[in-house]
Amino acid sequence: MNRTWEVVVVGGGLIGALVAFTLRRAGARVLVLDADRPGAAWRAAAGLLSPDGERLAGTPLQADALDGLRRWPALAADLERGSGASVHLRSGVRRLQRGGGAQVTPGEGTLHPPSVVRAARQGLEVVPARVYGLRPERGSVRVQADTGEWRAAQVVLAAGVWSAAFGVAVQPQQGQALLLRHAGPLEAVFGPSGRGFARYALSRPDGLYVGATARATWAADPDRQAARWLRGATQQLVPGAAQAPLAAHLVGLRPVTPDGLPRVGPHPALPGVTVAAGHGRHGALLAPVTAARVLSLVQAQVSS
Structure with a gap:
């Protein structure tokens, strides 16, 4: 357990797994420590790659969102070659307009976050562990967890909303979604924009995904009010699936x-620790950019 690693990544979700995958491809010896907590955001994520659907035009996130969209085809191909499994990258996102009609932005699409995480973890050493201490010591970092202790030249903190335990300014925004037993080649569709939560639906390999609510809470349990709202969203977006059987009621805690901007950079108080957290509802879209940025930061620390 007390082995020394070049990099320990704390958190094995969408961001952490892709960061670790990118570091390993660059030649680093990487260990991933993942707590697998209830409410982990990636397990409930839609997998939307739609800067316009997420209304990011003109925001500080627009440039990174477009960069992430450009990077995904090559990254998806690398993941699939390395794992032998599809991450289900698909093109096509429609945005319904009030009064009828729809808008489409070329290049936008979707993927399947659980498949991405599984593919990224292939070939990585992933240990179940809840980290409770990061202790910089003499040019390295001691990582203390409930299942052991490790030492790393560098640590990447990608624990989502639980990064708050290490001084990162993140708070939970709970999102709930329904996964319905309904098949069909439905491209992703957004409901008309307006006040309130964005409504969207998309076909995935595990069913029809309909989301999503947003509430500031640490609660990780589904509730009936959210289920009713999501059934109403289904009726609006995919009327034929309004009564489809429920496969799963998903709940995730977005960090x-x-x-509203992700924190990607050196930890202000912990030498040797790089933060990659706070992506909110845009984790899938921004993950390739974050992984590339973390790689640059880690390599800069090695050469300094």
Whole structure:
């Protein structure tokens, strides 16, 4: 257990797994410690790659969102070659307009977050562990967890909303979604934009995904009010699936920051620790950019 690693990644979700995959491809010896907590955001994520659907035009996230969209085809191909399994990257996102009609932005699409995480973890050493201490010591970092202790030249903190335990300014925004037993070649569709939560639906390999609510809470249990709202969204977006049987009621805790911008950079108080957290509802879209940025930061630390 007390082995020394070049990099320990704390958190094995969508961000952490892709960061670790990118570091390993660059030649680093990487260990992933994953707590697999209830409410992990990636397990409930839609997998939307739609800057326009997420209304990011003109925001500080627009450039990174477009960069992430451009990077995904090559990254998906790398993941599939390495794992032998599809991540289900598909093109096509429609945005319904009030009064009828729809808009489409070329290049937008979707993928399947659980498949991405499984593919990224292939070939990585992933240990179930809840980390409770990061202790910089003499040019390395001691990582203390409930299942053991490790030492790393560098640590990447990608624990989602639980990164808050290490001084990162993130808070939970609960999102709920329904996964319905309904097949069909449905491309992703957004309901008309307006006040309130964005409504969207998309076909995935595990069913028809309909989402999503947003509420500031640490609760990770589904509730009936959210289920009713999501059934109403289904009726609006995919009327033929409104009564489809339920496969799963998903709940995830999105890590959001006070200004809505991810935190990707050196930890201000922990030398040797790089933060990659706070992506909110845009984790899938921004993950390739975050992974590339973390790789640059880690390599800069090695050469300094």
